[in-house]
Amino acid sequence: MKIYIIDYHKDDPKKCTGKKLIRLGYAKPTNKGIGIVLDPFSETVVGIEDSEILIKQGLTAVDTSWNNTTINEFKSTGFHRRLPILFAGNPTNYALAYRLSTLEAISATLYILEHIELSFSILNTVKWGKTFYELNKDILESYKGKKRDEIMKIENEIIDKIRGA
Known part of the structure; x- marks a missing residue:
């Protein structure tokens, strides 16, 4: 499975999960979107229809800080997809919806x-990986x-349930 990371160097290097995945050999650095591009601004949600793209071309995540994220950082080639609602297990954004780390995404x-x-191999590279899974199992x-x-x-x-509708 090919996994790529576009790194904008806006994240705290000690907390940067994208860099960690590169260091551990799970991902390779890139400067362009390849295959499925995880994009929180995309209107298209990831689905099983994307399996062939994942297998043939891979998956790209943009590693940047949530505090400074702009839509321009996600303008690249590839098939842009967003994740549906999930809750962060990482200590920085714990239990916040849609605020996943690169590794969680x-x-x-x-x-x-x-x-x-x-998926589990990647989650197991961080102490809080199990927390993410337990929150979202x-x-x-x-x-x-x-x-x-x-x-x-x-x-x-899920959103309706959270809102109490």
Whole structure:
């Protein structure tokens, strides 16, 4: 599985999970989007339809700080996809919706696209990886292997439940 990281060097190097994945050999650095590009500004949610892109071309994550993120950082080639609602397990954004670290986003994408073993291998590289999984276990299971429209329906149900609707 090819995993790429675009690093804008805006993150604290000690907390930078993208750099960690490169160091550990899970990912390679790049300066352009390749395959599925994880993009929180995309209107298209990742779904099982993206499996072939993942297998043939790979997955790219943009490593930047949530405090300074702009839409321009995500303007690149590739198939832009966003993740559905998930909650951060990392200490910086713990339990915040949609505020995942690069590592969490990659792991979640792999899980949704049914690459569970690699997803867990990546999560296990950080102390709080299990926390991310425990927070999102049921949600990840409900998204796993589903088409975009099904995932968006599940996401809307979760959001409605949070809002108390």
